[in-house]
Amino acid sequence: MNDIVATIRAGNDPAQGLRPRSELNARELLREVGAVLRMSEAEAAKLGDIPVDPADDQTMIINMGPQHPSTHGVLRLMLELQGETVLRCKPIIGYLHTGMEKTGESLTYLQGGTNVTRMDYLSPLNNELVFSMATEKLLGIEDDIPERAVWMRMLLSELNRMSSHLLFLATNGMDIGAVSMMIYGWREREEVLRFFQKVTGLRMNHNFIRPGGVAADLPPGWRDDVLQILDMLPDRLEEYDTLMTGQPIWRDRLQGVGVITPEEALALGATGPILRSTGVAWDLRRDQPYLRYPEVDFDVIVGSYGDCFDRYAIRFHEIRESMKIVRQILDRMPGGDYRIQHKKITPPPRARIDESMEALIHHFKIFTEGFKVPEGEVYVAIESPRGEIGCYIASDGSATPYRMHVRAPTFVNIQCLPHMMRGGLVADAVAVISSVDPVLGEVDR
Amino acid sequence: MTQYGVPESDSRGQRVLHPAREQYLPTVRALLADGFEVCADLTAVDYLTFPQRSLPAGVVGERFEVVVNLLSIERRERIRVRVQVPAADPTLPTLFDMYPGTEAMEREVFDMFGIGFTDHPDLTRILMPEDWDGYPLRKDYDQGSIPVQFSTDFAQSDRSG
Numbered sequence: 001m002n003d004i005v006a007t008i009r010a011g012n013d014p015a016q017g018l019r020p021r022s023e024l025n026a027r028e029l030l031r032e033v034g035a036v037l038r039m040s041e042a043e044a045a046k047l048g049d050i051p052v053d054p055a056d057d058q059t060m061i062i063n064m065g066p067q068h069p070s071t072h073g074v075l076r077l078m079l080e081l082q083g084e085t086v087l088r089c090k091p092i093i094g095y096l097h098t099g100m101e102k103t104g105e106s107l108t109y110l111q112g113g114t115n116v117t118r119m120d121y122l123s124p125l126n127n128e129l130v131f132s133m134a135t136e137k138l139l140g141i142e143d144d145i146p147e148r149a150v151w152m153r154m155l156l157s158e159l160n161r162m163s164s165h166l167l168f169l170a171t172n173g174m175d176i177g178a179v180s181m182m183i184y185g186w187r188e189r190e191e192v193l194r195f196f197q198k199v200t201g202l203r204m205n206h207n208f209i210r211p212g213g214v215a216a217d218l219p220p221g222w223r224d225d226v227l228q229i230l231d232m233l234p235d236r237l238e239e240y241d242t243l244m245t246g247q248p249i250w251r252d253r254l255q256g257v258g259v260i261t262p263e264e265a266l267a268l269g270a271t272g273p274i275l276r277s278t279g280v281a282w283d284l285r286r287d288q289p290y291l292r293y294p295e296v297d298f299d300v301i302v303g304s305y306g307d308c309f310d311r312y313a314i315r316f317h318e319i320r321e322s323m324k325i326v327r328q329i330l331d332r333m334p335g336g337d338y339r340i341q342h343k344k345i346t347p348p349p350r351a352r353i354d355e356s357m358e359a360l361i362h363h364f365k366i367f368t369e370g371f372k373v374p375e376g377e378v379y380v381a382i383e384s385p386r387g388e389i390g391c392y393i394a395s396d397g398s399a400t401p402y403r404m405h406v407r408a409p410t411f412v413n414i415q416c417l418p419h420m421m422r423g424g425l426v427a428d429a430v431a432v433i434s435s436v437d438p439v440l441g442e443v444d445r
Numbered sequence: 446m447t448q449y450g451v452p453e454s455d456s457r458g459q460r461v462l463h464p465a466r467e468q469y470l471p472t473v474r475a476l477l478a479d480g481f482e483v484c485a486d487l488t489a490v491d492y493l494t495f496p497q498r499s500l501p502a503g504v505v506g507e508r509f510e511v512v513v514n515l516l517s518i519e520r521r522e523r524i525r526v527r528v529q530v531p532a533a534d535p536t537l538p539t540l541f542d543m544y545p546g547t548e549a550m551e552r553e554v555f556d557m558f559g560i561g562f563t564d565h566p567d568l569t570r571i572l573m574p575e576d577w578d579g580y581p582l583r584k585d586y587d588q589g590s591i592p593v594q595f596s597t598d599f600a601q602s603d604r605s606g
Binding site: 015137266269396402405415 | 499
């Protein structure tokens, strides 16, 4: 069987990296350029940047990463440079691959949250949410989740979007050279994480949103904590607006850099701020609504140039939109239960365990064996801070997923990098990586 | 048989098409012409230990299944394509010409399941090292374990002495 695959591969060099021009003939070079830029050889030939003499020793291939500080983790880029200009670029990934999809096949649906939450570690609650929603859809209980749980999920998801975008401001600032912004961004994010710690017990990797609802009710005084964040942020955002948005150096570094067209973005499957920066108003919260997003008022921020500056500005404004949503959630947070009361999937309350042997056994069985999920397969997608995060679960009727796949937004989004970097400068490459806001945890899973 | 001339099913309210392998490209081409301009996701499932899964009439289950999630921005619709891939000949044509974004996703499926995509421009391993043997997400590939260095069981530990 592997002979057939080997035959298909025969036309391909098994190496993952870019090869120097001197080793390639013209056709191989076109094929490689086409593969990296995701276009046919004919289209690659039309680009016109191929006729660099293959024997020319003016170009060189350098590795940027996986340990380079501006590659946001372990992204490795192979860049072909002519002087300071990037001719070709190929992202090479897998340095953080830990087989999380394989691991997910041996964890029950209750344990699965601890696995998926570590994929996109900057928006863990969105990962848990999409996994829980997929499980609930398989169980057929997606319409029975108590209102309070749904609104709590929205609250946490929006706060998580804020914390993720604040971290983007920090890392973007650091990559461009606005180092003070790095300190400010981390500081503001920490305020949000402190709230998460109060609610879920952990700053990151919460495993708080679970199939059937959430793990616990909001703690006393949560409203004041959220209000404190909401009251603190607007002034500080104004300050960062002054610090960066209008500043000539900032604009020169970002405007017109890393441009991508809407056609390219759609063809590559890019979502989130990258797609919106090209002017395509696509936000799953509005266009394929989930939770109670149709009941809150917010705007979808779009750009018009598809450059790094648009992506920065979109994320900046999305923090404000999220704050708007959080304020509405504060006004409308309903009372009631925070998880579904379902014999099969809800453990009995703690107090019942002390007095009832059956409750104790029930509790023990749910947490050791888990609950069975009917056979079937679903794909559920929501809007994470980075784009469409999807979860595909195929169930064979047992207590663990038969196959659990996460469609990670940055795995798809980093395919835009070769397009955005082509013909740019090395210094711009740093700005481009930063503007894609990759999280390598979910790229490699 | 429906709109696209292939068996169709409904999975928890989601529309799923089941083309045969030779209908795969024409079906996806028809879907692209019909406005499904984004390929949101492409993945695979190895049904080695669960061959009795329910499939619509006329579809014969094979070991592998490639699952393609398409999206229409205009109509705000999703559709899923599930195509059966036999273990004896685990190959499928690439969607690269229609959806260039599937390049990385098909490489991931190749890397994890050993399904070859004909005419793919750069079919190399993407997540595993390039010299890796085996396809990790196949059901007959063990999870395995590595020995741990430290343990709380001090009596058993080599370092207790």
